[in-house]
Amino acid sequence: MDSENSVKRRRIQRSPSPSAYKLDEEDESYVPYVPVAQRRQEKLAKLSSWSGAKKDPRDQQREQEELEDEAKEEEKRREKLRKERTLLMEAQDVHSRKAEEDAKKTEEQKAKEADEEILEAIRSRKKLVSDLELAHGIQYTESLKTSWRPPKYIRDRSEQEHARIRQKHAILVEGEDIPPPIEHFVDMKIPSSILDYLKSKRITEPTPIQLQGIPTAFAGRDLIGIAFTGSGKTLAFCLPLIMLAIEEETKVPFVRGEGPVGVILCPSRELANQTYENVMTWTAALAKEGRYPRLNTVLCIGGISMNDQNDAMSKGLHIVVATPGRLIDMLEKKKFTFNNCKYLCMDEADRMIDLGFEDDVRTIMSFFKRQRQTLLFSATMPRKIQDFAQQSLIRPILVNVGRAGAANLDVLQVVEYVKQEAKMVYLLECLQKTPPPVIIFSENKNEVDDIQEYLLLKGVEAVAIHGSKTQEERQYAIRSFKGGAKDVMVASGVASKGLDFNEIQHVIIFSMPKEIEDYVHQIGRTGRSGKTGIATTFVNMNTPEQTLLDLKYLLMEAGQKVPPFLATVEDPRAVQGGALKGCPVCGGLGHGISDCPKLEETQRRQMASHRPNDEGGY
Numbered sequence: 001m002d003s004e005n006s007v008k009r010r011r012i013q014r015s016p017s018p019s020a021y022k023l024d025e026e027d028e029s030y031v032p033y034v035p036v037a038q039r040r041q042e043k044l045a046k047l048s049s050w051s052g053a054k055k056d057p058r059d060q061q062r063e064q065e066e067l068e069d070e071a072k073e074e075e076k077r078r079e080k081l082r083k084e085r086t087l088l089m090e091a092q093d094v095h096s097r098k099a100e101e102d103a104k105k106t107e108e109q110k111a112k113e114a115d116e117e118i119l120e121a122i123r124s125r126k127k128l129v130s131d132l133e134l135a136h137g138i139q140y141t142e143s144l145k146t147s148w149r150p151p152k153y154i155r156d157r158s159e160q161e162h163a164r165i166r167q168k169h170a171i172l173v174e175g176e177d178i179p180p181p182i183e184h185f186v187d188m189k190i191p192s193s194i195l196d197y198l199k200s201k202r203i204t205e206p207t208p209i210q211l212q213g214i215p216t217a218f219a220g221r222d223l224i225g226i227a228f229t230g231s232g233k234t235l236a237f238c239l240p241l242i243m244l245a246i247e248e249e250t251k252v253p254f255v256r257g258e259g260p261v262g263v264i265l266c267p268s269r270e271l272a273n274q275t276y277e278n279v280m281t282w283t284a285a286l287a288k289e290g291r292y293p294r295l296n297t298v299l300c301i302g303g304i305s306m307n308d309q310n311d312a313m314s315k316g317l318h319i320v321v322a323t324p325g326r327l328i329d330m331l332e333k334k335k336f337t338f339n340n341c342k343y344l345c346m347d348e349a350d351r352m353i354d355l356g357f358e359d360d361v362r363t364i365m366s367f368f369k370r371q372r373q374t375l376l377f378s379a380t381m382p383r384k385i386q387d388f389a390q391q392s393l394i395r396p397i398l399v400n401v402g403r404a405g406a407a408n409l410d411v412l413q414v415v416e417y418v419k420q421e422a423k424m425v426y427l428l429e430c431l432q433k434t435p436p437p438v439i440i441f442s443e444n445k446n447e448v449d450d451i452q453e454y455l456l457l458k459g460v461e462a463v464a465i466h467g468s469k470t471q472e473e474r475q476y477a478i479r480s481f482k483g484g485a486k487d488v489m490v491a492s493g494v495a496s497k498g499l500d501f502n503e504i505q506h507v508i509i510f511s512m513p514k515e516i517e518d519y520v521h522q523i524g525r526t527g528r529s530g531k532t533g534i535a536t537t538f539v540n541m542n543t544p545e546q547t548l549l550d551l552k553y554l555l556m557e558a559g560q561k562v563p564p565f566l567a568t569v570e571d572p573r574a575v576q577g578g579a580l581k582g583c584p585v586c587g588g589l590g591h592g593i594s595d596c597p598k599l600e601e602t603q604r605r606q607m608a609s610h611r612p613n614d615e616g617g618y
């Protein structure tokens with residue numbers, strides 16, 4: 001299109017008022033456009049009409065040249081237009097082709113592509129090794145060697161026999177040269193004083209995670225251990241460290257300033273404290289036997305004075321149980337070193353790997369001066385986190401008992417629709433279902449306080465625990481509840497993961513957590529070590545639909561009753577057809593990765609510059 005014409009059109013478009021339009025039409029300077037081809041035709045016609053007349057040959061020559069110039073110009077203009085149009089048309093073609101392709105794609109395909117993008121982001125995470133190792137390209141290829149061997153009669157068993165035992169206990173394994181499962185503690189060559197102690201606590205035979213996990217760890221292998229809440233993971237990762245510490249101490253006794261041999265990392269102070277107490281009782285039992293040296297264990301968590309640990313620090317150090325923040329602080333202050341540290345275990349490892357702690361863990365790893373044996377344990381570790389973790393370990397073995405993220409089958413799960421305003425009153429009724437002890441979970445600190453206040457008013461002996469309480473208050477609450485002085489503990493998420501309270505009869509989830517993993521951990525405070533328990537969960541119209549779907553599938557998987565209001569919650573993915581897969585990020589069965597609440601949370605944390613002190617990391 002000619003420039004003058006386009007100018008005119010632009011003017012009209014920009015001048016909406018009729019008077020302005022009129023002004024343009026009446027513009028006297030306006031000369032209508034005549035295309036070059038038409039002008040040439042007119043000139044030719046003029047020339048031919050002159051053909052009879054005598055003409056100056058110089059004039060004829062000039063006119064001829066003018067005509068040729070115009071013809072060239074016209075050709076150039078056409079060429080330019082052709083090019084421009086081709087590019088434009090091509091762009092339009094690409095656009096319409098893409099639109100067509102997009103229209104052809106099903107919603108499922110689109111979701112799959114979105115999932116792939118997110119998974120790619122997870123895959124591109126830096127390995128979970130120390131920055132030093134990353135920078136120097138240090139890569140260990142061999143597992144650590146230990147002197148432990150299974151008894152000969154177990155070594156002599158065929159692979160088929162091992163597989164049969166694993167199958168019997170629903171244990172899935174992955175990896176190379178997997179040590180055999182061992183069905184009796186005595187065959188694991190555990191000191192008899194520890195066995196006696198365990199027996200006194202009615203721990204006589206290993207649980208599935210223990211019967212495969214302990215031999216694997218004893219053999220020095222890196223390990224990812226996944227098993228239901230309350231299935232005895234703590235013993236599975238503490239015992240190998242205790243045995244390693246005995247071995248090292250027996251070779252050359254540790255003196256002040258030496259050690260530790262290994263470290264156990266926990267995501268919360270409460271969990272670290274509980275694990276520390278377990279280690280202390282097991283090492284004390286061991287020392288009774290006389291044959292074995294006394295082992296020294298230190299607890300490194302925020303909120304406590306390290307002066308309490310002076311006694312342990314004044315001798316050689318064998319075991320450290322810690323939360324990441326305080327541990328880094330101690331290492332930076334050179335209170336002890338990892339020069340001889342060979343064992344790193346992360347409890348609730350998926351939580352540790354979640355972005356909030358990933359950098360801390362990498363910093364901790366950079367204090368190791370030699371190859372370490374790394375163990376990761378959790379009840380909920382989705383496949384993608386397993387894959388990521390596996391890349392960071394050396395010839396790792398995956399020991400999986402049940403689906404990661406599945407609920408403990410020893411818990412009877414009851415989900416009830418309770419209107420927001422009726423919850424408090426109904427709670428009292430619910431407390432009558434079982435004798436104490438009972439834990440009530442709420443996602444909100446203020447609500448935790450409100451519930452405790454209400455229960456105290458109604459004469460119920462209740463304590464409360466959440467992130468805004470002081471360390472003393474938190475410890476008091478746990479002590480009095482564990483000791484039986486208080487019947488009910490009201491808790492925010494901080495108390496859910498990994499805490500092992502005595503024989504909780506009933507867990508009441510006052511407000512359903514957004515992440516189904518949190519729900520699995522919360523109901524997992526009951527039904528522990530083979531006993532059964534009840535979990536009652538309140539949901540209502542404030543509960544997000546997707547959370548309800550996760551819950552519905554979890555109940556179905558566990559063979560539990562699905563209440564009618566949950567049964568009617570439709571899965572939007574079902575109408576798109578195709579197989580419904582669980583979310584590879586959080587393991588929830590009711591949504592895909594793009595709707596994952598955990599991912600939102602992770603991104604939120606990633607954006608927040610501060611560490612989540614609610615969980616007591618420091």
Ligand SMILES: Nc1ncnc2c1ncn2[C@@H]1O[C@H](COP(=O)(O)OP(=O)(O)OP(=O)(O)O)[C@@H](O)[C@H]1O
Nearest residue numbers: 203205206207229230231232233234379498500529
């Ligand atoms: N072999 C066993 N037989 C019976 N009870 C056991 C055995 N091993 C451990 N226990 C007991 O089971 C309870 C739960 O163990 P533990 O706290 O280690 O579970 P967990 O798998 O770590 O749970 P969570 O995932 O909730 O942290 C503890 O009280 C523990 O003493």
